[in-house]
Amino acid sequence: MASIDIIDHSDDKIVVRFKGVPRHYVNALRRIAMSEVPTMAVDDVVVQENSSVMNDEILAHRLGLVPLRTELERFVKAAECDCKSSLGCSKCRVLLTLDAGTSDKSRQVLSGEMSSEDDYVKPVRPDVPIVVLAPGQKVKLEAYARLGTGKMHAKWQPVSVAVVKEEDGDKEEYILELESVGSLKAAEVLSEALRILENKVKVFGEKAKELKAYAKPSAK
DSSP states (O other), rough: OOEEEEEEEOOSSSEEEESSHHHHHHHHHHHHHHSSEEEEEEEEEEEEEEEEOHHHHHHHHHHTOOOOOOOOOOOOOOGGGGOOOSSSTTOOOEEEEEEOOOOSSSSEEEEEGGGSSSSSBBBTTOEEEEEEOTTTEEEEEEEEEEEEEEOOOGGGGOHHHHHHEEEEEEEEEEEEEEEEEESSSSHHHHHHHHHHHHHHHHHHHHHHHHHHHHHSSSOO
């Protein structure tokens, strides 16, 4: 008899035991959690001033890798938004700004210095290093965050760990372990992965019926 049990659960980590469930189904959840569950990440940066030693492209790349808190029910992917604007709207993008002024000594600019127009979508941690400024140097920019998935770019990947293991050598029991980067709670990642997998199975079932009807021999 098949069974699914949560054996460890926190905001950052969830561990689930699958018994009597084929490994390829469990692995499908792992792959979907990594590559298809969407999160918010900086996708476009407008640099207004940058006198640091880090060039604009590298700075933008660093900002993209800062995990941002995400509320999936509030946003849609830019390509699916009805605003049809390259600038986006409140339903498909969030503006964050960074204005790290000059100082008389070297200092490290951290993610906590980024200001967001949204009360929820902001860096998961305030202590992620972005750039080091020497005396007199400055960075000022606008960063636009949008929904994306891990298969588009690693910056949108919601998990840092996603593994499937056999339970003590038992080939009929598998452990799925997910650790979130913080953009979503681990349980939210699993829930969204399950929803995506369920939808894929539903679509496949519908297409299979169409194919079966098409392939059915004609009565003579």
